[in-house]
Amino acid sequence: MVHTKTSLKDKCTFKTGATARFYAEINCVEEIDTLMEEIDCQISETIDEIQYGSKALGFDFPKPKLKYYFLGEGSNTLFHGNIDEVVIKNQIKGIKVFENAFENKPELVLLRVGSGELFEDLLSFCLENGYYGLENLSGVPGTVGAAAVGNIGAYGVEQADCFFGASEYNVKDRKTIYRKKKNKLSISKNHIELPEEILTANLNPEVVFSYRHSNIDGFVLSVDYVFSKTPKPILNYRGLDTLPKDISPKELAEEIIRIRDKKIENYKDFPNAGSFFQNPIVPESTFTILKSKFPDLHGFKLDNQADLSDNEQETLMKLSAAQLIEMVGLKGYRNEKYGISKLHSLIIINYNDATGEELLMFSKVIKNMVNKYFSITLHEEVRLHFETWNLEIDKYQDESNKYQQEVDEIDEINNIEAMLEGKEFVSLKEVLEKEEEYKVQTMKDELEISMYNYAQKKLL
Numbered sequence: 272m273v274h275t276k277t278s279l280k281d282k283c284t285f286k287t288g289a290t291a292r293f294y295a296e297i298n299c300v301e302e303i304d305t306l307m308e309e310i311d312c313q314i315s316e317t318i319d320e321i322q323y324g325s326k327a328l329g330f331d332f333p334k335p336k337l338k339y340y341f342l343g344e345g346s347n348t349l350f351h352g353n354i355d356e357v358v359i360k361n362q363i364k365g366i367k368v369f370e371n372a373f374e375n376k377p378e379l380v381l382l383r384v385g386s387g388e389l390f391e392d393l394l395s396f397c398l399e400n401g402y403y404g405l406e407n408l409s410g411v412p413g414t415v416g417a418a419a420v421g422n423i424g425a426y427g428v429e430q431a432d433c434f435f436g437a438s439e440y441n442v443k444d445r446k447t448i449y450r451k452k453k454n455k456l457s458i459s460k461n462h463i464e465l466p467e468e469i470l471t472a473n474l475n476p477e478v479v480f481s482y483r484h485s486n487i488d489g490f491v492l493s494v495d496y497v498f499s500k501t502p503k504p505i506l507n508y509r510g511l512d513t514l515p516k517d518i519s520p521k522e523l524a525e526e527i528i529r530i531r532d533k534k535i536e537n538y539k540d541f542p543n544a545g546s547f548f549q550n551p552i553v554p555e556s557t558f559t560i561l562k563s564k565f566p567d568l569h570g571f572k573l574d575n576q577a578d579l580s581d582n583e584q585e586t587l588m589k590l591s592a593a594q595l596i597e598m599v600g601l602k603g604y605r606n607e608k609y610g611i612s613k614l615h616s617l618i619i620i621n622y623n624d625a626t627g628e629e630l631l632m633f634s635k636v637i638k639n640m641v642n643k644y645f646s647i648t649l650h651e652e653v654r655l656h657f658e659t660w661n662l663e664i665d666k667y668q669d670e671s672n673k674y675q676q677e678v679d680e681i682d683e684i685n686n687i688e689a690m691l692e693g694k695e696f697v698s699l700k701e702v703l704e705k706e707e708e709y710k711v712q713t714m715k716d717e718l719e720i721s722m723y724n725y726a727q728k729k730l731l
């Protein structure tokens with residue numbers, strides 16, 4: 272069923288108020304075609320209504336730009352304002368196990384996972400059944416579909432390490448394709464239960480991963496992972512290197528959750544979306560210059576091919592965005608509504624009902640301060656969503672914006688009076704818009720001053 276004007280506040284871990292014009296939920300892969308038909312139907316009805324209403328009020332109705340937003344748990348999303356994307360909340364569940372899926376590899380197991388499964392539930396399932404490989408990602412919130420799209424990573428492991436392939440639905444041509452990551456495994460051809468698309472997927476473009484990124488652009492319906500039945504704990508990440516080499520996967524997962532709980536506030540009590548910014552990747556030469564100015568700066572050579580971008584000639588270094596923010600002096604900054612975590616300077620927290628706009632403004636000031644200090648641009652890890660048609664008719668129909676109508680009426684009268692009296696017409700609407708701009712700018716200036724003051728004290 273497609274709902275209109277649905278609040279997204281409880282559907283994202285930032286808990287910012289935002290309203291989706293179209294909202295639907297999908298519960299199983301088989302529903303996708305029917306759901307898309309329903310969405311088409313609802314959209315054309317709504318557009319007809321808007322067109323009719325707009326014409327009656329004398330407005331243009333610009334052709335809407337329609338986009339789809341596939342929503343998981345909203346733990347990596349910042350919504351704000353009215354969202355004119357079609358939001359499809361993913362609730363596709365289910366885990367299916369395929370033993371002996373690969374030639375001469377009885378120790379490997381292939382799992383087909385519904386993309387709406389929580390990643391945490393997938394890991395619990397694996398631990399219960401003795402399938403290993405992604406224990407280091409314990410405690411990362413969100414769904415399996417989003418994990419693949421954003422290539423989640425933590426403690427030296429990325430989901431790409433066990434990813435085999437995914438079924439993706441393309442909203443443009445309304446088709447599902449199966450795409451694999453490059454691998455050296457040979458599928459057991461005589462396996463009678465294996466889904467056919469796994470055998471025939473070789474002709475489709477490969478899935479490629481890099482740091483917090485993949486080339487998946489459709490709606491992921493299910494993800495196939497390959498796990499091992501033999502535990503191989505990965506302990507070379509800082510903080511894990513002191514653990515016993517023979518630690519069991521379950522103990523490792525528990526230890527990682529313990530470490531994470533100490534480092535990141537629980538998003539249920541302190542709404543946040545994990546790391547707001549990505550760790551910047553810079554050429555080694557840039558790092559050397561920075562290091563000469565800031566000797567404490569950490570940089571880590573990228574040892575993973577998947578992390579390399581177009582610039583593959585020079586060694587690339589990953590900096591810690593958290594350290595940059597901390598060195599600017601912003602760790603722990605907060606005002607009444609929002610702030611930066613005291614525990615982890617990459618976490619922006621919505622302490623008290625901040626809007627998406629406020630959090631966005633805050634993040635921009637952080638970016639500016641880091642840029643001024645280090646000449647490095649931080650890029651958001653969180654997905655920002657605020658696609659809006661910005662329709663005049665919405666402003667009229669929204670009760671809280673009734674005054675707009677009155678303003679237009681006053682302007683109309685003033686305009687006629689000005690013409691009759693031969694005076695210059697001053698538009699109240701424009702005056703109010705300028706006042707609003709001024710208010711926002713003042714808020715931003717005040718925020719900047721308060722953040723600079725905080726940072727200065729912190730750095731003394």
Ligand SMILES: Cc1cc2nc3c(=O)[nH]c(=O)nc-3n(C[C@H](O)[C@H](O)[C@H](O)COP(=O)(O)OP(=O)(O)OC[C@H]3O[C@@H](n4cnc5c(N)ncnc54)[C@H](O)[C@@H]3O)c2cc1C
Nearest residue numbers: 343344345346347348412413414416417423424491544545
């Ligand atoms: C406290 C906290 C700690 C975190 N720690 C980590 C961490 O250690 N490592 C890490 O990598 N991340 C971390 N994150 C970020 C977040 O958990 C991951 O990015 C997660 O994968 C987001 O999942 P989601 O279902 O909530 O995605 P959403 O926020 O719902 O969506 C994120 C993006 O994925 C897209 N998407 C979602 N589902 C699908 C689908 N089925 N098909 C296509 N596109 C889809 C959305 O359109 C959006 O662009 C953390 C977040 C929080 C709140």
